[in-house]
């Protein structure tokens with residue numbers, strides 16, 4: 001009998017251990033899946049708007065979210081359209097900073113990042129994120145957009161000629177006028193885009209950026225980025241649905257030779273290393289959080305919702321040339337050789353649909369000017385060529 005009892009004891013103990021072990025695995029899985037997703041939608045957000053990285057599309061997402069939740073934006077003061085770029089950001093570049101202090105919710109205009117000063121404006125609970133693009137396609141985009149502004153670009157015939165011998169056209173003494181031509185992202189993050197590329201320096205900068213930013217998105221995987229953003233901020237799918245803004249007509253996209261593509265990795269080696277690092281961490285994060293299978297499902301849901309909205313809102317199924325935009329107030333800002341595309345809305349939409357659709361296609365300058373007027377009705381409106389009425 002006592003032998004039987006002992007046998008039972010040993011097995012019941014085993015059973016107990018087994019049950020506990022299963023419980024631990026279950027809880028670990030549960031916390032793993034919910035690792036990133038906060039229980040409430042985050043409303044304090046700082047987005048470093050890097051150049052030519054699809055950042056205007058993200059800005060539109062943030063503007064719509066700000067309106068939906070009646071949030072306060074840290075907008076550029078006075079008639080400015082950016083937060084002091086290319087100077088390093090200072091808190092006083094934000095409209096109302098002296099009286100409003102840290103009571104802003106969203107900051108997303110172009111700036112050259114400066115964490116100490118940003119912290120004076122944004123609450124301590126703020127989530128910081130930004131976006132990086134493959135430096136090869138970024139260079140081509142920047143060349144077209146800044147062709148007549150950047151001295152290094154002005155002096156060369158096209159992007160291939162420039163990259164064949166960049167030092168012929170690039171003059172270090174023209175410093176900030178040339179930032180669009182070399183390590184553009186490195187500069188936007190607040191660092192010296194002409195710095196010597198040494199292992200120690202690069203690792204130190206990457207560690208600093210990693211410390212300041214909780215999330216780094218990739219232009220090249222934009223929809224995957226939107227899923228990760230939604231999860232990190234605890235937002236809804238509809239909050240990150242978008243129409244592509246600031247895209248170019250096919251005829252203003254230059255084809256780069258294989259040599260040019262390779263050259264960018266050397267000429268912009270700081271950006272190349274930055275991009276490579278955050279490309280690795282992006283996919284690691286996906287694996288550690290939602291996983292590839294769920295990511296695919298959510299990307300599909302996002303694309304389906306985007307298609308649905310495009311059919312509801314747009315006259316044409318693709319972005320169109322500026323000359324074809326019927327409402328001139330909805331023309332995007334044009335620059336350099338780039339022919340920046342826009343949209344026409346369908347006619348006779350119901351009021352609520354019109355409100356939604358109009359916001360999705362409103363170019364950044366017009367949208368910002370509108371929000372500035374809403375937030376500071378007593379101040380002089382920002383003088384965009386087109387002042388838009390997209391109000392209630």
Ligand SMILES: Nc1ncnc2c1ncn2[C@@H]1O[C@H](COP(=O)(O)OS(=O)(=O)O)[C@@H](OP(=O)(O)O)[C@H]1O
Nearest residue numbers: 051052053054055056057141222244245246247248
């Ligand atoms: N959703 C999405 N996915 C991928 N790429 C996208 C997306 N939205 C915009 N874009 C491309 O981003 C480029 C414009 O970037 P920005 O809006 O950051 O430009 S700007 O610095 O504010 O002028 C511009 O790139 P280029 O067309 O190569 O110039 C846009 O086409």
